[in-house]
Amino acid sequence: MNDFAYELCLAVFNNERFFRNLSEYDDYLFYIAKKKSYEAGYTLKLLNPFISAFGVKNSLIEDLINSAFFVPGAEKAGKEILERFEPVVISTAYKKFVSETAKKIGFKIVHGSELEFSMDLNEDLRRELLESVEVIASLKGIELYEFLDKIMGKIWDQIANLKVIGAKEKAEILEKYEPKSPIAIGDSITDCKMFEKAKELDGVAIAFNGNKYALEKADVAIVSPSAMSTAIVVKTLLKGGMNLKLLGSQRYPRGTKVYIMSESEFKEVLENSMRMRVKLRGSAGSLG
Secondary structure (H helix, E strand, O other), X not given: OOOHHHHHHHHHHOOHHXXXXXXXXXXXXXXXXXXXXXXXXXXXXXXXXHHHHHOOXXXXXXXXXXXXXXXXXXXXXXXXXXXXXXXXXXXXXEHHHHHHHXXXXXXXXXEEEOOOOOOOOOHHHHHHXXXXXXXXXXXXXXXXXXXXXXXXXXXXXXXXXXXXXXXXXXXXXXXXXXXXXXXXXXXXXXXXXXXXXXXXXXXXXXXXOOOHHHHHHOOEEEEOOOOHHHHHHHHHHHHOOOOHHHHHHOOOOOOOEEEEHHHOOHHXXXXXXXXXXXXXXXXXXXXX
8 A cells, every 4th residue: 555655755855745646646747748758657757866866774674664654455355366377566765665565465577766875966866855855745837847857857968867767668568468358456547548558458447546547448447455355356257258247246345345337437436436545545546
């Protein structure tokens, strides 16, 4: 249930609005500015220079790993899934965080962002970045975008070369496994292209407590307080040849609703999904 970039930012700067504005700028670069070679979910690229300017100790990363928490039922669901096949975890988060947390529920094949928070910054730029944190947190709309354009323009070549997994990379990684009828599970904007690729390959896209972006691309939406609901859906689809109709006849944990998106009212699904998302994940659940 953790958002690594969000929690790292809070641990370093104790400024939630700063991270939310960086996340909004990420959406702006992808959807509005349509910046070349920029993908949805590259927020870690945007955050990296600020964390590098501050300097972060490995002990902080370890603390975030050790404080990771899971959707209720995750360990049991993981065991049931592992009985049938080997899942692949594809995440935008820092790879060490992804690897160590996935290992706790038995998932071993992991892809995450392979970057370090050690950009080469001169003293003037380092100071400027740190002083801009409060300014970025105070701005909105076009003023925010213009200010960040100016700051990021000074270091964009370095940022562009950082190895981060975004929406495009998630889809590419899925395809490299050459799966037949894959089941892709996600919850956010970074999963949209992976969902599209899964459907191209005659698979199924599942949004688990997903936000608007994920729901728009999903075949199935699971709204649930328990990860066991995901295991039940996956096993049903595997056994039933990807027949979505079979999902309606299963017994799920209390509080669970499973929607076939083509037969459901989008607004209702979105409201229920976002309510559950925020209930489970708190502030991180309202991020893109």
